[in-house]
Amino acid sequence: MTLRARVTLLAVWLAVLAGLLFYVLSALKVSTDLRSFMPPARTPEQRLLLDEIGEGPGSRLLLLALHGDEPDALADISKALVLRIRDDKRFVRALNGEGDLGALAQDLLPYRYLLSPTLDTQAFDADYLRSELEQRVQDLGSPAAAWLKPLLGSDPTLEMLKLAEAWAPPGEPERYAEVWFTRDGKQALLLAETVAGGFDPSAQRDAQDALEQYFRDSSKDTHAQLVLSGPGVFTVRINATTSDEANRIGLFDSIGFITLLLLAYRRIGTVLAGALPLVSGGLAGMAALALLFGGAHGITLAFGFTLIGVAQDYPIHLFSHLSRERSPVTVAQLLWPTLATGVASTCIAYLAFFASGVDGLEQLAVFTIVGLATAALTTRFGLVHLLGSRPLDAAQSAWLAALWRRVAALPRPRWLAPLLATAAVVAVYFAPGSFWENNLAALTPAPLDLVAQDTRLRQELGAPDVRHLLVIEGDDADAVLAASEKLDPLLAQLQTDGAIAGYELPSRYLPSAATQRARQAKLPDAATLQPALAQALLGLSFKPGSFDAFARDVEAARTLAPLDAQRFFESPLGLRLKAQLQPRDGHWIGLVSLVGVKDSGALVALAARPDVPAHLLDLKHASESLVAAYRTRVLYSLAVAALLLVVVVSIALRRRRRVLQVLLPMAVTTLLILAALRLGGVSLSLFHLIALVLAAGLGLDYALFFEHVEDDEHEQRRTLHAILVCSASTFLVFLLLALSSLPVLRAIGATVTLGVVFNFVLALLLARPQREIRDA
Amino acid sequence: MSLLLPLASQAAPDQAESRQATAAPAACSKDCASAQTLRLIERLKRPLPATTRYTEVRFVEMLDAPLTLRGDLTYASANELGKRVMSPYEETTTIANGQVEIARKGKPAKRFSLKRAPALAGFLESFSATLDGDAKRLERSYVLTSDGDDHRWQLQLVPREAALAKHVKRVLISGQDTTPLCFDVEETGGDSSVLLVDKLADAALDAVPQQAHLQQLCQGKP
Numbered sequence: 001m002t003l004r005a006r007v008t009l010l011a012v013w014l015a016v017l018a019g020l021l022f023y024v025l026s027a028l029k030v031s032t033d034l035r036s037f038m039p040p041a042r043t044p045e046q047r048l049l050l051d052e053i054g055e056g057p058g059s060r061l062l063l064l065a066l067h068g069d070e071p072d073a074l075a076d077i078s079k080a081l082v083l084r085i086r087d088d089k090r091f092v093r094a095l096n097g098e099g100d101l102g103a104l105a106q107d108l109l110p111y112r113y114l115l116s117p118t119l120d121t122q123a124f125d126a127d128y129l130r131s132e133l134e135q136r137v138q139d140l141g142s143p144a145a146a147w148l149k150p151l152l153g154s155d156p157t158l159e160m161l162k163l164a165e166a167w168a169p170p171g172e173p174e175r176y177a178e179v180w181f182t183r184d185g186k187q188a189l190l191l192a193e194t195v196a197g198g199f200d201p202s203a204q205r206d207a208q209d210a211l212e213q214y215f216r217d218s219s220k221d222t223h224a225q226l227v228l229s230g231p232g233v234f235t236v237r238i239n240a241t242t243s244d245e246a247n248r249i250g251l252f253d254s255i256g257f258i259t260l261l262l263l264a265y266r267r268i269g270t271v272l273a274g275a276l277p278l279v280s281g282g283l284a285g286m287a288a289l290a291l292l293f294g295g296a297h298g299i300t301l302a303f304g305f306t307l308i309g310v311a312q313d314y315p316i317h318l319f320s321h322l323s324r325e326r327s328p329v330t331v332a333q334l335l336w337p338t339l340a341t342g343v344a345s346t347c348i349a350y351l352a353f354f355a356s357g358v359d360g361l362e363q364l365a366v367f368t369i370v371g372l373a374t375a376a377l378t379t380r381f382g383l384v385h386l387l388g389s390r391p392l393d394a395a396q397s398a399w400l401a402a403l404w405r406r407v408a409a410l411p412r413p414r415w416l417a418p419l420l421a422t423a424a425v426v427a428v429y430f431a432p433g434s435f436w437e438n439n440l441a442a443l444t445p446a447p448l449d450l451v452a453q454d455t456r457l458r459q460e461l462g463a464p465d466v467r468h469l470l471v472i473e474g475d476d477a478d479a480v481l482a483a484s485e486k487l488d489p490l491l492a493q494l495q496t497d498g499a500i501a502g503y504e505l506p507s508r509y510l511p512s513a514a515t516q517r518a519r520q521a522k523l524p525d526a527a528t529l530q531p532a533l534a535q536a537l538l539g540l541s542f543k544p545g546s547f548d549a550f551a552r553d554v555e556a557a558r559t560l561a562p563l564d565a566q567r568f569f570e571s572p573l574g575l576r577l578k579a580q581l582q583p584r585d586g587h588w589i590g591l592v593s594l595v596g597v598k599d600s601g602a603l604v605a606l607a608a609r610p611d612v613p614a615h616l617l618d619l620k621h622a623s624e625s626l627v628a629a630y631r632t633r634v635l636y637s638l639a640v641a642a643l644l645l646v647v648v649v650s651i652a653l654r655r656r657r658r659v660l661q662v663l664l665p666m667a668v669t670t671l672l673i674l675a676a677l678r679l680g681g682v683s684l685s686l687f688h689l690i691a692l693v694l695a696a697g698l699g700l701d702y703a704l705f706f707e708h709v710e711d712d713e714h715e716q717r718r719t720l721h722a723i724l725v726c727s728a729s730t731f732l733v734f735l736l737l738a739l740s741s742l743p744v745l746r747a748i749g750a751t752v753t754l755g756v757v758f759n760f761v762l763a764l765l766l767a768r769p770q771r772e773i774r775d776a
Numbered sequence: 777m778s779l780l781l782p783l784a785s786q787a788a789p790d791q792a793e794s795r796q797a798t799a800a801p802a803a804c805s806k807d808c809a810s811a812q813t814l815r816l817i818e819r820l821k822r823p824l825p826a827t828t829r830y831t832e833v834r835f836v837e838m839l840d841a842p843l844t845l846r847g848d849l850t851y852a853s854a855n856e857l858g859k860r861v862m863s864p865y866e867e868t869t870t871i872a873n874g875q876v877e878i879a880r881k882g883k884p885a886k887r888f889s890l891k892r893a894p895a896l897a898g899f900l901e902s903f904s905a906t907l908d909g910d911a912k913r914l915e916r917s918y919v920l921t922s923d924g925d926d927h928r929w930q931l932q933l934v935p936r937e938a939a940l941a942k943h944v945k946r947v948l949i950s951g952q953d954t955t956p957l958c959f960d961v962e963e964t965g966g967d968s969s970v971l972l973v974d975k976l977a978d979a980a981l982d983a984v985p986q987q988a989h990l991q992q993l994c995q996g997k998p
Binding site for chain 1: 895965
């Protein structure tokens, strides 16, 4: 090809890549919500977790602490901050302890007699009114008069205050200047509940950035500092540290990788062109996801890029086999059957994932198949035309020739494979510790200081437990509320027993219609109330007519239709109830937050009682069972993929002996990796499984190339060179990951690093045909 | 009772004098108090803690007749005031660090921020600054005027800040020699209260006390 034609080809190629990039950036929506990566729910517990509550209201709570300035300044910031957060649609609620007496909308004020529990145990008779009014006289003589005075005329029994107290979160912190403070009085405390789930890193970061901004606005000219905590904060922090570390390692990887290729091929142009197939594959894969799914999960992309990393080997095989005698196109034609066998069998194996019925895995299959196929085809039909005619011939290298002779002299012990496989199986079987790691969070642990800080704030704030939740289901909102009322005394008992420190029921905000009607029935009519009030007022010095507004409100409350959820939702407190009472396809659910769970056994026992209208949701257990279910799907897919692989390789290589030579190193390597990990005390996770698949793909390629050597010694040296460069570069890249401090990166890195070593050695010992020895 | 009388330690007058010398010229720029008024306030300083019996008459709009409460007051520091009602009922109010707690027998204590009771906050400010002889602090919050002579005097405080003026119209402190005897707080809503302390704490009052009579008592007329 002429230089001009090569430049044109490169320009067209880059233009296509730019077009793909533009399309991907505009069309591919990357979701980070863990739920969309999970399989459909099977158990009621999983269904609740996935469909109905996300990760639970506890996980959406952000804990805020302000410190570093005088308490008065902190209190002012707290008040300003809460107002800003309440105006933001990204938050369900913001609390700082300020008692908002106006929380019940003006038009709902008469409802206070139906919402407050006073009438359950009291009648508005002369005796009760008298004792209340005597206390009001004392109130007027006390400093509280200033803020009680406006209430007294219409609410002499102070029902609004009782409601405000009942609506305060359970286990309230101390207060200073009306807002929550830590017991030592040095930190102002706030709670903010996000709309987004706690494990959705991008939405959480968005919300937390908003909080930081509001804090900066509210704290100008002070020394105050903001401490944020809660599951969402962990998620954001872990996400950031993971991607920071992955990026840092990626940078070192790239430098090392390019240096290695420059050493191996001594041509800058060649090395740069070698990146094109992988980039093309990645972009094509993402474009396919955008086209077919409209979006992809972040985890799919992370797994996907790990899996198509094997495509970097395709240009290396091509480069290592180049020589002065043959044109790059001829070399590519000669390599193609071997390369194509590897790519085709891998791609067909990934079809198994496509049939898994899980969105995340289907996306993974599409991305990997399109990516690998594109990388292989662009290597074969594009890259070859870009290469110059004066490449470095690996076969001419003296040290390679020496190495080749040693390698050629290596024995090929037939007993090796069965021995290693047996030893590996035995090791896996007897290795201590649990085989599977179901807790995905264990792979991305939160920093210990953050956890300690969270525990401290959670105790100070009495914030709900993140793990346990009681769930009530009912045909309609009122059924859920009625069930919630039945739960109240039972939970109160648990609280008295010390099993829990507190709880928050939806019926605390809105009693059921039946309860409201019962209270309504106890409200006296005007003919009864007037004389009772007159009698109660005897001897007290209230001016005549002081309580006319009270009599009017009681009369109004007597004929009200009970307050329903819909109307309550529209009131200022509506969001709080909405967080605990929600309609879901034809039925309603109620969520009961629990605070300070000390004895989960007591909760399990309570929920198991037939008369208890709720079940206990253990979010940790539910998510672990989901992960286990997910892993089962992956394992099934892998089993089918392995079968498909055997079939495709058998068809391609035809002879049983050759098939065995190619597949055996890969299979034994997989067992050896498992054994090494398990002996190292590692419990396996999804990340290990995906990395195992990558290792197997690498092994297949090594074995195919070793098995398919030509008789020509120079050609054999070139193959050795190719596999040396492939394995050395992959080893380098994943060794750095394996050394990472983050378990999730370590999982992938260690698995693949082990895989490269085992695959290389075993391919050398098991895959090369016997005749080579004779030739040597 | 006599704890509110000046138990003059050696240190107290010295402090008052040095404060007068250094602070007075810089503090005030508008509606400044006369030197005589400032001197009057500085003479009122007394050691802490101080305790006195009191009688408080509260005129509340909602009520036909004023409330008359008797008990004792403990003034521990600038931020801490205890007020115990002993008749006609029992009630203990504690103000500390901006928080008010009202405790009654057999009832859960009421707690709220001092900011929700601005009239009380205003009273506490004037009360503590006066007993501290801190003319500078008092002048920062109030426009000060005085009347009478060193033996029988009246000190009038009108809030400077709108936030306080919204709730408190004026505070009138009357006293004899170096001892305040009456704190008369007039709120903007029409309510008012007269607090009689020290030797007036046990003054005989009518069953339904009248404002005019209280004024006379405070000014030392029989």
